[in-house]
Amino acid sequence: MAAKWAATGGRLRAVVVANGDEGDPGSFADRLLMEEDPDRVLEGLALACFACGAREAVVLVRSEYPKALSRMREAVERAYADGHPGARVHGSEMTLDVRVVAGAGSYVAGEETALIDGLEGGRGCSRPPYPTDQGLRDAPTVVNNVETLAAVPWIVAHGGAAYARRGVPAQTGTEQPMRAKSIGDVSGFGCAAVSPRVCGVDHGGW
Structure with missing residues (x-):
């Protein structure tokens, strides 16, 4: 960019x-x-x-x-x-x-x-x-x-540095997670930390 x-x-x-x-x-x-x-x-x-x-x-x-x-x-x-x-x-x-x-x-x-x-x-x-x-x-x-x-x-x-810290080392920054991806892969935290209230859906098996 x-x-x-x-x-x-x-x-x-x-x-x-x-x-x-x-x-x-x-x-x-x-x-x-x-x-x-x-x-x-x-x-x-x-x-x-x-x-x-x-x-x-x-x-x-x-x-x-x-x-x-x-x-x-x-x-x-x-x-x-x-x-x-x-x-x-x-x-x-x-x-x-x-x-x-x-x-x-x-x-x-x-x-x-x-x-x-x-x-x-x-x-x-x-x-x-x-x-x-x-x-x-x-x-x-x-x-x-x-x-x-x-x-x-x-x-x-x-700031750019703060934005980069929101991702993971191999892919800094944020990304729009899709259901086919692991949320942990793109956001830097595990799925257990994602509440149904935030996601708007509860699949039960996560």
Whole structure:
């Protein structure tokens, strides 16, 4: 994430894209975040734009996620009503325009250059060069997935070192645990420490 931001930061016409076009079978982390906490996703996206000097942001939502698409659009409308994006954000020199679009629905469109090709009206085909060099409409473009951007507000508030301590040595930071994974593997504590009240479900055998 930092390398992408550094490669794009400060260059004119930079764009940040939130990639919510996850295509891995059984992967719904991005969908869950967009449906349940779209404001956090937008906050992370805005912080990324601030870091990169970008004035344009795009949230790409997988076409099979109508609820996520609706929730993200509602969140953007609320954000504009509160004065967060737009011209001279909260009296500053920063200007930010945010739009939400539905993805093409093909698996390869989740790949960064294919995703950008789809945003430009193409077939969603992979292509050189790397987006930070030449991306959306030839502008330097950062593409981060939704889960990454959703983590940014906490990192900004508490620091990168504190965020890294929340994971395990082989995989620092947090991750959205899925039922197919061991919660202990991704959160750094055993399943016995996870109460049914926190998880919302009790399988009995844990």
